Amino acid sequence: MTDPKSTDARLTDPTSQAAGFDRMRQARQTEIAEDYVELIADLIAEEGEARAVDLAARFGVSHATVNKTLARLQREDLVQTRPYRSIFLTEAGAAMAEGARRRHQIVLEFLTVIGVPAETAAIDAEGIEHHVSEETLAVFERIARQGL
Template structure:
């Protein structure tokens, strides 16, 4: 019997925001520390430490006090999924001609609250609109 793939861990929007920030910090700075995450999310270092310890306990990050953290493979998988959703929504709303401020605001609100099925449909629609500029032009009228 073939082994079923394990589904990605269920996450909350708060967990996703943390993983997204940790991933972005690692990509831009090469590391992520509690102080950096607190500054990015505009919250206290104590709150960040509590969440990072939780993420460590859930196997999404490997955290060492005073040293920082790295994403585990499970954490990287979730962060990649979040980044893909963020990029898809950003591209889709930008295609529709919405301004950067509106897009950034709306994507932050939408990315955690849209089902997998809706994302799949949006991805297909996004690809269609990118390859059919005449349809996109008609929508923008």
């Protein structure tokens, strides 16, 4: 029970495994930030401005929640808000939005190219885009361009 089974199939060493889970926790923290700046960028691009009420409707949460999250994003210098005014992205926020949009796009095209139905691809891309490294993204991009 206590003897070390050394090299086995599923378990890597605890330290590197912990590093991986730490990355995951970090990713979880930035997911919402990315979703917000991405949506804000889209709203500005297409509606002319981003308002909390639109974010609330599109995220499907209350406007109070949006407000609180925007406060966090402002603290982190990703958005710029002024009371009763519409929402703007900072330079950092715009950069994050652009990166998120690019990843989203590549993942979506990739899934579509390999044969995932459009609707499912759209849903899954939403989840996957936050967890794809640049290295994997490069592979996705090549396949999306060249096909299988």
